[in-house]
Amino acid sequence: MPSLKFLGFAASFSIACPFFIHASPVPHAVAGGSEDRLIFHGGVSGVFDGEKNPALAIEYRWGVEKAGLQPWIGAGWAPDGAVFAGGGLLRTWRPSKRWEMVLGFGPGYYDRHEGLDLGSQIEFYSFAEAGWELSPGRRVLLRFAHISNASLSEINPGTELVTLGMSFRLP
DSSP states (O other): OOOHHHHHHHHHHHHHHHHHHHOOBOOTTSTTTOOOEEEEEEEEEOTTSSSOEEEEEEEEEOSBOBTTBEEEEEEEEOTTSOEEEEEEEEEEEOSSSSEEEEEEEEEEEEEOTTSOOOSOSEEEEEEEEEEEEEETTEEEEEEEEEEEOTTSSSOOOOEEEEEEEEEEEOO
8 A cells, every 4th residue: 555655745746747748838938938947945934833944945947838827846845854845837927027926836745754743744835926037047036935735634734934046047
């Protein structure tokens, strides 16, 4: 019998995979300049909780777009051992040449170790992000995120994160 950890990861991956397979590339000049990007960010989790912890993450965004949505996949870690890995879809708006606003959502796998008990290993990650282009291909990002199991279990405290990041366009 597969473990709950494996089933959670498999469920998250199977939700995201069909989009990756069927998405078609969009030229950079179309739809606001979709492009493959690698993102590193760090900040604090537990923004509204009693205990705050540092958090680090890495994310990959595909430069494909379908119905205005782009796929992303990422993983995060906190010094208390908590790990989150997931993926989903995001939507980007560019109000000006240098500014972008992003909303994203997706399921993922959470392993608490010594970290906050979020009630389930299956969690949902949603975020709002503002980005400013420092130079062609490089952006600084400010993100507000929420992780919650959407009441899949009796315990569902959820938690919020604020991170500062750097985004790099990939060739």
